[in-house]
Amino acid sequence: MILLTGATGFVGSGLCSRLKAEGRDIRRAVRRQSSEGDTQAVGDIGPDTSWGKALNGIDTVIHLAARAHIMNDGASDPLREFRRVNVDGTLNLARQAAASGTKRFIFLSTIKVNGEQTPPGLPFTENSRSAPEDPYGISKHEAEQGLVEIARETGMEIVIIRPPLVYGPGVKGNFASMMRWIAKGIPLPLGAIHNQRSLIALDNLVDFIITCIDHPAANQTFLVADGEDLSTTDLLRRVGQAMGKPARLIPVPMGLLKAGAALLGKKAMAQRLYGNLQVDTSKAREVLGWVPPVSVDAGLKKATANSDHAEPQSRQEKKK
Template identity: 65%
Template sequence: MRVLLTGATGFVGRGLLERMSALANLELVATLRRPVPGFPESVVNLQIPGIEPNTDWEKGLEGIDAVIHSAARVHVMHDTSFDPLAEFCRVNVEGTLNLACQAATAGVRRFIFISSIKVNGERTASGAPYLADAQPAPTDPYGISKMEAEQGLRALAAETGMEVVIIRPVLVYGPGVKANFLSMMRWLYKGVPLPFGAIHNRRSLVALDNLVDLIVTCLDHPGAANQTFLVSDGEDLSTSELLRRMGAALGKPARLLPVPSRLLEVGAAVFGKRDLSQRLCGSLQVDIGKTRELLNWTPPVSVDDALRKTAKNFLEQHAK
């Protein structure tokens, strides 16, 4: 099988690159914006200036059986674009559909699109997880752009016969994770007291290894054709539980203060950190029953094993 991977230098893309470059009977073509030192010699690299509405993909699609499209304009906390939705749609919708249309014309059999749980929404009531086939309810430009890309891909599949697989990950963590998850590890490592001891929310997360395993499964599994899947570790945690278990993985017991979640939410609103408060105090759960049943898939890595692997990398890279 010959596979084209976009976004090979991103967080998810690097995980896919590591896993897939070691697979027998698979030839991998990865897109790069510029040469990358130390890139695996077994991987064909193709320089592409960007995921634009007019990007020419002809050379990259020669002989390709499947595309894994993980490149995107990603969600940012404080977008300074004049029109954020237009910018997201230019890359995530128009750029994606341009690639997919050329893929269908080139005879690509399957197109795997890495979407986002933000297509479903931002928050769930505890015990009421999102379902893969529920009505989408995105609330920000990034989520809207991913939803519109999904809609366009489904229409293209119906028109051309190219199989489309859509995967909506929740928060992905693993070695090399950035943003809030990295900040959390830094707080724990330094022994900073954190006001999250009374948070009883439920959040689904997915280890990078589990997400990569599902994506690779979807390359040729007959049950994946033209389906939408949610993915998680299969075990939901409260913020308090996550901090305690991450602290244990780091060898730094979490110092958690029992501050009521309502007080934290009010304080966050005062300081303009409402989005961060929602992630720390609110619930966001997904039901991966469809993923398990249609693909006979189970997350191969446990939460604690994934946290230990993430912590090991952090200690090697940051705890100096």
């Protein structure tokens, strides 16, 4: 049986649907008890959470729940809050899982453990130096280190997955903002950006997590992505195509973009638009034989299909 945390979140909802469709036995850890038979209330996740009932009879834990990356964090000590949930909460669960006889612990981390950018043509690999820069990335890195130590002490298998930006139905944050810009036909000064960034469709990430449940060689760290890197300019155009709306892009020189971002105090946001962040997925392919089942364009089509920003079907299309 599988214990899934974060089952109601963006990735968790997609994973839960796929696991149920495959007929897997799952138990969802939730804050408050519900009438659904596959749930177990555990309260808020932290260093003192009791997981006894939730872990009873569990072979595999898939730990998705976390304090997520927050753009404008209002906490007085953000790193302390991230550590309480993402480090202490994760390691508390892992220790109790090992003690209960759980065989494998799958941890969804982040590419932010490696850093925020890569030199052109030099993608991150599993052997790249860890260099997290923000509290979220730091907390995930510390959780990874603690999990590796627990594996050494107990023999429980640990799978660590570091995805880049995940997109799919219900995506929020910057990706959702991008769809809104395109839907409204807002001209964007992003028509001359030649960076390269890795992404991963929700369906591809879900497929990889499921691969790691059973594969005998999965108990290690993996970087995953779609396998096709895109510039910001190309991504905007292809999102527009998926939505049936042309992206209105103005080719503003990179120097002007950087200067404008500096004046507005938006260097970090601008870096995500024009910086490189590439991921090498060859280890996942070679060790696990994993190939992303969904193309970038198919993933974008699905991400935008049910959004409020997608182009509605014409009357002729609805009649077909």
